[in-house]
Amino acid sequence: GQQLNQSPQSMFIQEGEDVSMNCTSSSIFNTWLWYKQDPGEGPVLLIALYKAGELTSNGRLTAQFGITRKDSFLNISASIPSDVGIYFCAGPGEYGNKLVFGAGTILRVKS
Amino acid sequence: EAGVVQSPRYKIIEKKQPVAFWCNPISGHNTLYWYLQNLGQGPELLIRYENEEAVDDSQLPKDRFSAERLKGVDSTLKIQPAELGDSAVYLCASSPGGTMNTEAFFGQGTRLTVV
Numbered sequence: 001g002q003q004l005n006q007s008p009q010s011m012f013i014q015e016g017e018d019v020s021m022n023c024t025s026s027s028i029f030n031t032w033l034w035y036k037q038d039p040g041e042g043p044v045l046l047i048a049l050y051k052a053g054e055l056t057s058n059g060r061l062t063a064q065f066g067i068t069r070k071d072s073f074l075n076i077s078a079s080i081p082s083d084v085g086i087y088f089c090a091g092p093g094e095y096g097n098k099l100v101f102g103a104g105t106i107l108r109v110k111s
Numbered sequence: 112e113a114g115v116v117q118s119p120r121y122k123i124i125e126k127k128q129p130v131a132f133w134c135n136p137i138s139g140h141n142t143l144y145w146y147l148q149n150l151g152q153g154p155e156l157l158i159r160y161e162n163e164e165a166v167d168d169s170q171l172p173k174d175r176f177s178a179e180r181l182k183g184v185d186s187t188l189k190i191q192p193a194e195l196g197d198s199a200v201y202l203c204a205s206s207p208g209g210t211m212n213t214e215a216f217f218g219q220g221t222r223l224t225v226v
Contacts, residue, residue: 004153031213033213033214035217040219040222041219041220042115042117042202042204042217042218042219042220043154043202043217044217045214045215045216048213048214088153088154090153092213093156098144098156098159098167099144099154099156099213099215101153101154101155102153103151103152103153104151104152104153
């Protein structure tokens, strides 16, 4: 089945630094979603990408749909303590009937 | 607009006991999902409903797990009997349907601990 690989697995950064993480797929995706999950909560949708090459921002977050359609990137500028959490990439399964998730990137911010 | 509501938030049971989880999706969302999330991993689909019909339950362990979505709104997920390996977070999500069906909105989840 389709698999999503996220890197890095975890990051420990200084408050104010920019963050970059990515997600690669073994097959082509038509949609890329980025979610954030806080401890004890469900994932919350941050950004949705629907077109190869698309670059979309949501506040300090920017995500890009890779032109090969097999990868996506999420950048966070000027990190703050509340950015702490697990960031998941996700995309529709083979038949578009479910979301396939990566294993997540754990972000820790040192203030 | 209210989000996806799940209850209970936490549940601790002894192995071999039954347990049930409840989900109320976002109003008007025809598609409902139950996901399983193990520690350190992303969510994995258990079952997907389109209205009251289960259209994808291939990942649901049917020997012990069951689900229903009566009237195409609320849903319950049941485990009977529970095993130690069932300890995980059970997430419910819903989608509007149509071209927006990829964007799933999640509830807070139910954290199950089987002892």
